[in-house]
Amino acid sequence: MTVGASTAQRVPDGSHQSLHRKASRGSILADRAATVALWGTGVFVLLLLGAIIAHFAIAAVGVVSPGFVLDDPSDTVLGGILPILWNSIYILALTMLIAVPIGILGGIYMAEYASDNALTNAIRFAEESISSVPSIVVGLFGLILFVDTFHMGFTALGGSLALTMFNLPLMTRLAEQALRAVPQEERSASLALGATKWQTIRHVVVPLAIPGLVTAVILTAGRVFGEAAVLLFTSGTGTPAHYDFSFINFNAPSWAMTSPWSPFRPATTLSVYIWKLNSEGLGAFKNQIVDGSAAILIAMVLTFNLGARLIGRVLTRRLTAA
Amino acid sequence: MAQMTTADRAGSLRAAPGLLERIDLPRRVVFLAAASMIAIVALLLAFITWQGLQLFLKDGVSIGQVLSPTWQPDSTSSGLNFGVLPFIAGTVLVTGVALLISTPLSVGLALFLSEVAPAWARAIVQPALEIFVGIPSVVWGWLGLTILVPFLSDTFHHKIAISLPIVGEVFSMPGFLTGFSWLAGSLVLSVMILPTITSVSYDAFRAIPQELRTGSLALGTTRWQTIRHILVPAAMSGVLTAVVLGMTRAAGEALAVQMVIGNSPTLPAAITQPVTTLTSQITLDMGNTVFGEPWQDALWTMSLVLLIISITSVVLVRLINKRRMGS
Numbered sequence A: 001m002t003v004g005a006s007t008a009q010r011v012p013d014g015s016h017q018s019l020h021r022k023a024s025r026g027s028i029l030a031d032r033a034a035t036v037a038l039w040g041t042g043v044f045v046l047l048l049l050g051a052i053i054a055h056f057a058i059a060a061v062g063v064v065s066p067g068f069v070l071d072d073p074s075d076t077v078l079g080g081i082l083p084i085l086w087n088s089i090y091i092l093a094l095t096m097l098i099a100v101p102i103g104i105l106g107g108i109y110m111a112e113y114a115s116d117n118a119l120t121n122a123i124r125f126a127e128e129s130i131s132s133v134p135s136i137v138v139g140l141f142g143l144i145l146f147v148d149t150f151h152m153g154f155t156a157l158g159g160s161l162a163l164t165m166f167n168l169p170l171m172t173r174l175a176e177q178a179l180r181a182v183p184q185e186e187r188s189a190s191l192a193l194g195a196t197k198w199q200t201i202r203h204v205v206v207p208l209a210i211p212g213l214v215t216a217v218i219l220t221a222g223r224v225f226g227e228a229a230v231l232l233f234t235s236g237t238g239t240p241a242h243y244d245f246s247f248i249n250f251n252a253p254s255w256a257m258t259s260p261w262s263p264f265r266p267a268t269t270l271s272v273y274i275w276k277l278n279s280e281g282l283g284a285f286k287n288q289i290v291d292g293s294a295a296i297l298i299a300m301v302l303t304f305n306l307g308a309r310l311i312g313r314v315l316t317r318r319l320t321a322a
Numbered sequence B: 001m002a003q004m005t006t007a008d009r010a011g012s013l014r015a016a017p018g019l020l021e022r023i024d025l026p027r028r029v030v031f032l033a034a035a036s037m038i039a040i041v042a043l044l045l046a047f048i049t050w051q052g053l054q055l056f057l058k059d060g061v062s063i064g065q066v067l068s069p070t071w072q073p074d075s076t077s078s079g080l081n082f083g084v085l086p087f088i089a090g091t092v093l094v095t096g097v098a099l100l101i102s103t104p105l106s107v108g109l110a111l112f113l114s115e116v117a118p119a120w121a122r123a124i125v126q127p128a129l130e131i132f133v134g135i136p137s138v139v140w141g142w143l144g145l146t147i148l149v150p151f152l153s154d155t156f157h158h159k160i161a162i163s164l165p166i167v168g169e170v171f172s173m174p175g176f177l178t179g180f181s182w183l184a185g186s187l188v189l190s191v192m193i194l195p196t197i198t199s200v201s202y203d204a205f206r207a208i209p210q211e212l213r214t215g216s217l218a219l220g221t222t223r224w225q226t227i228r229h230i231l232v233p234a235a236m237s238g239v240l241t242a243v244v245l246g247m248t249r250a251a252g253e254a255l256a257v258q259m260v261i262g263n264s265p266t267l268p269a270a271i272t273q274p275v276t277t278l279t280s281q282i283t284l285d286m287g288n289t290v291f292g293e294p295w296q297d298a299l300w301t302m303s304l305v306l307l308i309i310s311i312t313s314v315v316l317v318r319l320i321n322k323r324r325m326g327s
Helices: A002-010 A025-060 A066-070 A082-113 A118-132 A135-149 A156-180 A184-192 A197-208 A210-226 A270-280 A286-321 B002-013 B019-023 B025-057 B085-116 B119-134 B137-163 B165-171 B182-206 B210-218 B223-234 B236-252 B255-260 B278-288 B294-326
Strands: none
Touching (some): A025 B137, A082 A197, A082 A270, A118 A156, A118 B025, A118 B294, A135 A156, A135 B025, A135 B236, A135 B278, A135 B294, A156 A210, A184 A197, A197 B025, A210 B119, A210 B137, A270 A286, A270 B255, A286 B119, B025 B294, B085 B119, B085 B223, B085 B236, B085 B278, B119 B182, B137 B182, B137 B255, B210 B223, B223 B236, B236 B278, B255 B278
């Protein structure tokens, strides 16, 4: 930039033409070709996503129906996936119950308290490490910890704890970003009024960050919902045939192992179910069930994603207008 | 003296710190929440390392044997041998080709988003990429299994590739009739890591000051020349970070790969043959083995290798970024 400018000044009058050195024909052709190729990448991604969504929309026709969602699995007819879908939602809820508070609190520390020192650096390193550890290895860690060491067996709780460990970095980082996005003036104003640091965080910063925090929760939930490798060896792959949702007698001896409300029972989720059906390859309706389950997963991913955007936008408007 | 009075008055505005304030309980709680991640990593490293070393410590298998190409873990047959080389090689090969396919595409897409696309196109493609990230790996595996694998074996293999001069030679090698192959695994992975590489390189291109672009264009270069000679070199460390992150994700992906690569524990002779990877074999065998038997210990050693790969890549990314900050 500076070099160009100084050269321009030194060029004597009358030779302006040399400044506007015309690009050669070859370089213009190359530029056109590159533009087309770069547009091509964008079009490719959109077409691919469109094709995937269309594929599952078509595959879902004739499979996904109210009965598919609300019936028990069956060996003889198409049946449904109710117990598996229930497990997915149950594990999602249990995971978020543990991960959201820890993630938001951790995000508060990273955004509001952490100074630039070795300890903060260690936390960041841990955050990046867990994010890059393969999900299957996190699942194996859960296997040693919960199944082999604590002798819990395959449980929904063990699966949720493993998922919490796996998704805590994401939740913490998104929460930190949401809190950092709150303008510094808000904090200064609150502190100037005599509020303590914690009062400022609780009554000023966190409420202002709520749209971002909600988006963080939904995005994390989307990832938890589709995860399978973490759960294979922690919550297990056994397929429940039927759940008795009226079994809420906590004192019954068999409650912990069989009630759908218990966190101490094995729980196969939708993603794990797809993998299991595929690897065992049994049943006349295998392909339809997997197609239908995958279609529901994709629909949930779309819902989580669009929901995060929509709710984030609505909350921002409402909170800033108030 | 006047200053003292002001200070005194300011002091009286604030109540004397109570016990609760001095302990600063909230600070401690939020610190514990953040520091829990250190505990998780420490525990994970300790447990996986301990389990991963059992093959050497307890079962007395030599490192030389572990690095040999023969995988014969079943104690009921003769010639017990725990060579994990085919799995390490499979992971490297499948990941490598996936990066070769995905990197140009992803960097191109990042350039499209940051340099070429008008606002409306960005507003469509970016959300699409976020949805891509959210698609579960079992769904990618299922798509690979039901669409890509049959396409490779029927349409591509039988109708196109065989009739071509050199490609035909490769594709007539044994093993490709089914479509389950190194190539299928790499193709599935290349799509899965596309959003990772794209978004990290996109951030790198966005971080380049606008002056570099205007300066270059003012010298009469075309946009492509600016991209090639100014922007790509300037964003190189960011793109490198993106590729390392994509590599980590590809090497660690388990279920999608397992569903399409054919899982044959041998070193492949061509890209058209079935292979197996570390993640794939762990997924398949872990449930069929008993805790404490050498076969399972070998699987733990393989997961230790995966852990080392991922921690190394974290350190690598940090080194790349430190160099960028330094320069």
